[in-house]
Amino acid sequence: MTQRQQDDPLYRIVLIEDDAADALLVEELLHDTGLRFELTPARTLAEARVVLAVRQADCILLDLHLPDLTGTAGVTTIRRLAPHTAVIVLTGMSETQAGADAMAAGAQDYLVKGNVDADLLGRTVRYAVYRGQTERASAEAQATRLRAEENARLERGLLPRPMLATSTVTVTTRYLPGRDQALLGGDFLDVVEGDDGLLHAVVGDVSGHGPDAAALGVFLRIAWRSLVLGGHRGTGLLHLLERILIAERGTRSMFATCALLSLDRVAGTVVVHLAGHDVPLLTTAAGTETTNAAHGIALGIAPELRFWPETVIRLPPTGALTLFTDGLTEGHSGTGDGERLGVEGLLALIEKLPVSDPGAHIDLLIKETRALNAGRHTDDLAVLRLDWHTLEPAG
CATH class of the missing domain: 3.60.40.10 (PPM-type phosphatase domain)
Incomplete structure (x- = not known):
């Protein structure tokens, strides 16, 4: 590993995908992106709950069709489990509207299976994580502002x-x-x-x-x-x-x-x-x-x-x-x-x-x-x- 690669950020990625072949393809593409990453697989929402409860993630790659959850409900559920983690949805080629619906439900981006190469996957992960970090910073700033306002109200009373x-x-x-x-x-x-x-x-x-x-x-x-x-x-x-x-x-x-x-x-x-x-x-x-x-x-x-x-x-x-x-x-x-x-x-x-x-x-x-x-x-x-x-x- 070169010095530049050592200095690159480490992306902690959770892949929620029940199809073993698709999961293997995503892992191979990730290796070709040049990103430094740690990949944790989960085949169901239940497994993902366990993983996200004990492990921090920078990015979640989410298949929309899981054995225990399908459609945009999966996005909203994952966002509740990891509200400040970037979510990238994986859709089928025939699901033309699914990606847009997923982003409306809270995903940072979507990728169409069979139409993804390493460069696209790398860019999408980078930008999604960046947007997720920006959202987190914005949420923390908002929380700080609200806390300051609450303190000001309490100060007037106390x-x-x-x-x-x-x-x-x-x-x-x-x-x-x-x-x-x-x-x-x-x-x-x-x-x-x-x-x-x-x-x-x-x-x-x-x-x-x-x-x-x-x-x-x-x-x-x-x-x-x-x-x-x-x-x-x-x-x-x-x-x-x-x-x-x-x-x-x-x-x-x-x-x-x-x-x-x-x-x-x-x-x-x-x-x-x-x-x-x-x-x-x-x-x-x-x-x-x-x-x-x-x-x-x-x-x-x-x-x-x-x-x-x-x-x-x-x-x-x-x-x-x-x-x-x-x-x-x-x-x-x-x-x-x-x-x-x-x-x-x-x-x-x-x-x-x-x-x-x-x-x-x-x-x-x-x-x-x-x-x-x-x-x-x-x-x-x-x-x-x-x-x-x-x-x-x-x-």
Whole structure:
């Protein structure tokens, strides 16, 4: 084999033909084309199903008359089995309309048996594979565009713009799906300033992944904002959110964790309610540490309990509170022992990071946690950080 032949593409061809003589003729013609190819034969549609289930193909040569399927129905069936693989139909000389009908059904091209030479077969395979690859690229681009549009719609529901009138508190948020090009999951966050002058924030995480979790996250986020603006607070607010979750969840196994904050800039305090969620982190001039917020039960786990204790935390005049979902801490620690990073590991990592503005700090933190994890954990993550200055001094 010459160097040029070695550099030529390898065509993986599946020949679906029940006539042994015709199959042998096609194989001999393929050898005469000069193409580099691997040929896998199948005599029936049933055999083709098995082959295509375990083997990738660039081109399928399909006889229209098989023992278990005939006519253009064979084309549509094969296209369902291998939607992005080039299909070339083999027809008889008397079937003048069959080739056109096959192309209308989805085949890239057709060849008439007894009227094919090696040059024609080689050109037809090359062009059909090229068209198949173009179709695949177009389909992937379309899927990427639709995924981006779905993500944009989900972002509007899960990641709204904060409703703030204050200039003493700044809000920084980040949200990353667990896998590249994946839809956003069930994590959600929001910040609003109520008519009472308090700054209210939520970060939540719906169990599971995919569209059901995302839809439920959107329901809960919108419900939270509406209820907060309507004056609901604390345990009563969480009870209503739990009722909404139970009414909207697809299965009884779905639940949600969340952390609620109500920051009083005048009193210099924050009220925290946790529903199965990690505690907020408090950053001061001395560093970052966990808060002593009391834990409550996740929403949807045991609706009859309604156990969400309130914790009031005194705040320094300048500082930051960070809320996050477990996608930030459940990845591997990078120590090689398989342990999760956890909150303690997160704090140790934060201590090593250089001081920077909130956005850059969160970005670097996410980058470092994902580097340690090395792609082994694929949960979504959401981070919300509130930075303030000129609060009333804590008494």
